[in-house]
Amino acid sequence: MPSEPFERVSGVIAALPSANIDTDVIMPKTFLKGIDRSGLEKGLFHDLRFDEQGALRQDFVLNQAPWNTSAFLVTGANFGCGSSREHAVWGLRQFGIRAIIARSFAGIFFDNCARNGLLAIEAEEETVRQLTECGERGDKITIDLAAQTLETVRGVAGFGIGERRKYMLLKGLDAVGMTLQWRTEIETFQSRYLGARAWLA
Amino acid sequence: MAAYRTLYDKLVDSHTVRALDAGGGEVLLYVDRTVLNEYTSPQAFTGLRDAGRAVFRPQSALGVIDHVNSTRPERIALPRVQADDLQMSYFVSNCKEFGIELFDLYHRQQGIEHVVMPELGLALPGLVIAAGDSHTTTYGAFGALGFGIGTSDIEHFLATQTLVYRRLRNMEIAVAGHLPPGVTAKDLIMAVIRRIGADGAQGHAVEFTGPAIRTLSIEGRMTICNMAVECGARGALIAPDDKTFAYLEGKPRAPKGHALIAALEAWRMLRTDDGAVFDARIEISAGDIEPMVTWGTSPDQAAPISEAVPDPALETSPARRRDAERALGYMGLSPGTRLTDIRIDHAFIGSCTNARLEDLRGAARIVKGRRAAAGVSAIVVPGSREVRRLAEAEGLDRIFREAGFEWREPGCSMCLAMNDDIIPPGERCASSTNRNFEGRQGAGSRTHLMSPAMVAAAAVSGHLCDVRTLEVSDAV
Numbered sequence: 001m002p003s004e005p006f007e008r009v010s011g012v013i014a015a016l017p018s019a020n021i022d023t024d025v026i027m028p029k030t031f032l033k034g035i036d037r038s039g040l041e042k043g044l045f046h047d048l049r050f051d052e053q054g055a056l057r058q059d060f061v062l063n064q065a066p067w068n069t070s071a072f073l074v075t076g077a078n079f080g081c082g083s084s085r086e087h088a089v090w091g092l093r094q095f096g097i098r099a100i101i102a103r104s105f106a107g108i109f110f111d112n113c114a115r116n117g118l119l120a121i122e123a124e125e126e127t128v129r130q131l132t133e134c135g136e137r138g139d140k141i142t143i144d145l146a147a148q149t150l151e152t153v154r155g156v157a158g159f160g161i162g163e164r165r166k167y168m169l170l171k172g173l174d175a176v177g178m179t180l181q182w183r184t185e186i187e188t189f190q191s192r193y194l195g196a197r198a199w200l201a
Numbered sequence: 202m203a204a205y206r207t208l209y210d211k212l213v214d215s216h217t218v219r220a221l222d223a224g225g226g227e228v229l230l231y232v233d234r235t236v237l238n239e240y241t242s243p244q245a246f247t248g249l250r251d252a253g254r255a256v257f258r259p260q261s262a263l264g265v266i267d268h269v270n271s272t273r274p275e276r277i278a279l280p281r282v283q284a285d286d287l288q289m290s291y292f293v294s295n296c297k298e299f300g301i302e303l304f305d306l307y308h309r310q311q312g313i314e315h316v317v318m319p320e321l322g323l324a325l326p327g328l329v330i331a332a333g334d335s336h337t338t339t340y341g342a343f344g345a346l347g348f349g350i351g352t353s354d355i356e357h358f359l360a361t362q363t364l365v366y367r368r369l370r371n372m373e374i375a376v377a378g379h380l381p382p383g384v385t386a387k388d389l390i391m392a393v394i395r396r397i398g399a400d401g402a403q404g405h406a407v408e409f410t411g412p413a414i415r416t417l418s419i420e421g422r423m424t425i426c427n428m429a430v431e432c433g434a435r436g437a438l439i440a441p442d443d444k445t446f447a448y449l450e451g452k453p454r455a456p457k458g459h460a461l462i463a464a465l466e467a468w469r470m471l472r473t474d475d476g477a478v479f480d481a482r483i484e485i486s487a488g489d490i491e492p493m494v495t496w497g498t499s500p501d502q503a504a505p506i507s508e509a510v511p512d513p514a515l516e517t518s519p520a521r522r523r524d525a526e527r528a529l530g531y532m533g534l535s536p537g538t539r540l541t542d543i544r545i546d547h548a549f550i551g552s553c554t555n556a557r558l559e560d561l562r563g564a565a566r567i568v569k570g571r572r573a574a575a576g577v578s579a580i581v582v583p584g585s586r587e588v589r590r591l592a593e594a595e596g597l598d599r600i601f602r603e604a605g606f607e608w609r610e611p612g613c614s615m616c617l618a619m620n621d622d623i624i625p626p627g628e629r630c631a632s633s634t635n636r637n638f639e640g641r642q643g644a645g646s647r648t649h650l651m652s653p654a655m656v657a658a659a660a661v662s663g664h665l666c667d668v669r670t671l672e673v674s675d676a677v
Contacts, residue, residue: 017520017523018520018523018527019399019400019520019521020399020400020501020524022499022636022638024617024636024638024639024640024641025638025640028640028644029619032240032619033240033269033287033619034243034287034288035243035244035247035287035288035291036243036244036247037244047639047640047644052626052644076520077400078399078400078403078433081399081431081433082636082638083636084241084333084334084335084349084350084351085240085241086241086244086352089351104400104403106400106403106433107348107403107404107433107435108335108348108349108350108351111350111351111354112351112352112353112354115351115353116353162222162227164221164222164365174252175353175365176248176254176356176360176361179229179361179363179365180360180361182219182229183361185218185219186229186231186257186361186362186363189218190231190258190362193215193216193231197463197464197467198459198460198463199325199456199460199461199464200233200325
């Protein structure tokens with residue numbers, strides 16, 4: 001399904017300085033019982049954001065101003081590891097998160113981001129450190145996807161992204177629609193492939 | 202195309218419909234099969250329906266109910282339980298509408314997706330299998346490229362039979378020597394994850410090689426590949442061999458007769474060429490591995506059972522120290538505590554990692570003639586109804602029941618606690634599963650990962666326990 005195009009976005013960045021933040025923590029299982037994508041902003045980091053009585057935990061960064069309106073997250077290595085649940089990405093988007101800058105991402109999560117208009121940027125240790133400082137000060141940052149730049153009060157840095165991912169994010173395109181333009185090619189491949197493997201027929 | 206290719210390279214090359222960038226790093230990948238479950242598929246089917254799209258090749262998908270269903274024996278006697286559940290009923294209607302075969306709770310071969318596919322003979326060497334579950338890496342045990350995908354990619358696969366795929370780097374994990382007695386495939390993969398870290402294989406497809414891997418049964422190899430995702434691998438391969446072919450022969454959906462002869466000829470080519478170069482290589486000595494348990498909240502926070510809870514203060518990396526401190530706080534453990542002194546409240550034998558017949562045999566061997574310790578609730582959830590039947594034919598159910606364990610119907614159950622099998626806050630579980638994340642088995646629950654035999658040992662002892670000490674007393 002098409003998503004909101006990503007062009008130039010500004011906002012505060014919330015720092016979650018841990019490694020291996022998994023999708024069970026990002027979106028606990030209680031919120032996976034539905035059959036649609038709605039209502040997942042409530043589930044985002046639920047057990048970190050809410051206590052047992054359902055009250056906001058004041059010590060969690062996303063519950064504090066100005067980070068309760070963050071457009072960005074900065075975090076450590078292997079963000080989004082664990083279960084393949086795309087609900088984690090839907091919840092982040094519904095909360096208003098447009099980009100995540102991490103030391104690294106788990107593979108399935110990284111792919112899920114691209115399919116939902118969530119920009120995932122892998123950054124060096126030093127960049128993560130500087131952005132964490134920006135986050136702690138409550139500074140605004142700006143990400144310009146077309147120019148591939150990340151602007152902070154300290155200056156402008158570039159970031160890398162695959163051409164196809166960039167194009168999809170900029171346009172908010174539907175990946176299925178794009179692939180189906182090659183339908184004939186896929187059918188030709190399939191008949192040749194299966195033809196050579198009689199045991200799969 | 203390089204002159205010498207790895208097994209992974211061969212699998213990607215043979216499934217590339219077209220390159221999507223100049224360097225061939227991103228390709229449109231033909232995917233042979235998927236297995237769908239009720240909780241990661243609903244929005245994919247909705248997407249198809251909303252766009253008016255059909256499923257490209259319905260016979261390449263199998264639907265299995267496994268994550269949210271009850272595992273209680275009375276679940277079939279109370280069919281309304283199934284009908285009442287929104288995800289299960291939506292899944293049933295989706296499979297029907299789009300022409301996909303479904304193993305619902307009434308089906309005699311219902312079970313966990315990654316247990317059912319191999320036992321049917323649907324996981325074959327040389328295939329690409331992508332599914333909406335991270336443990337799809339399991340199929341690497343057959344020399345198939347298996348990997349987990351999100352819901353948008355499920356929709357993409359169902360509509361196009363392909364995925365937009367970025368080629369991974371190649372990593373070899375060479376396991377020399379042989380596992381000592383009492384040490385299992387689960388201990389081996391836990392030792393690997395501890396060694397390289399929860400992100401140690403990120404961006405890589407891993408090929409496991411070496412004598413210790415070749416010696417493992419196919420079920421043991423599935424355990425290895427299943428958990429490779431816990432060190433970040435997006436694909437885990439073991440080259441198929443005679444053991445693989447013997448396992449597949451006679452499986453209900455595996456090729457037979459002339460088809461099998463043709464398949465075997467192709468399957469024997471599925472190996473990394475001599476001279477192919479891996480981007481990264483890890484060597485592990487199997488002889489040094491002990492039974493393993495986790496003490497923290499990430500699968501790499503593990504240690505041999507003979508050791509103590511580590512002291513975060515000795516951790517040199519500030520980030521890892523902070524994570525370890527947080528983990529110990531959550532787990533309610535103090536540095537220096539002997540692992541064997543950690544008492545448990547629950548024991549769980551199940552999951553796509555360790556609920557196959559060999560796993561249940563290994564646990565039953567420890568349980569036989571013993572009782573679950575006072576205060577420990579223990580359940581066994583076979584991976585499939587086929588596993589359950591075979592185990593009952595051997596009398597394993599009786600051994601477990603006589604020891605005070607519950608004998609359940611198949612499902613993912615307490616691995617991720619999406620059904621009613623939940624560990625209460627603050628309680629501690631010895632678990633044969635794959636993830637010890639915060640809240641994984643229930644909000645505030647504390648999980649220690651280990652092999653099924655080690656879970657059995659913990660259950661009868663009431664605390665974490667080196668299974669090898671029980672085997673010695675067995676022999677007396």
